[in-house]
Amino acid sequence: MALRLSTGLRNKLLGTQGLKTIMQNGVIRIYPGVQPASADDAEGATHLIEVTVSSGAFTPGTATNGLNFADPAAGACAKTTAEVWSGAAAATGTAGWFRFYANDRTTGADASHARFDGSVSTSGAQLNMSSTAITAGATTTIDSFTVTMPAS
Secondary structure (H helix, E strand, O other): OOOEEOHHHHHHHOOOOOHHHHOOOEEEEEEEOOOOOOOOOOOOOOOOEEEEEOOOOOOOOOOOOOEOEOOOEOOEEEEOOOOOEEEEOOOOEEEEEEEEEOOOOOOOOOOOOOEEEEEEEOOOOOEEOOOOEEOOOOEEEEOOOEEEOOOO
């Protein structure tokens, strides 16, 4: 299954900004169940965990504890090594997919804001975790995360 980009992210990528800049100080939410057909679709579930820098509190529209990418190389943007991407789970469940939101963290059905979705598994997914079992209160850390954009 491929990453699913929102219409808003696709449109912004056609401009002069790259993924690193567009998604600067964003946040990841991990959800149970099946990934929506489009990143423009509503989440359809309550998130299990929100991933920020060092599990810190995140307020949309501010840079504090937002996630960042390193400079792109060979068509890929990777998690910056200067940050610890982690979060304390808000609920217990099985991770099925994630959504990476730009700094505004616009949720629900929306085609104008930048965000992208991917699958979660223990292997072969866009976000591979040692276990997809999420327990409320437990901290999950993302050690590596790379987004590769197609050449055209």
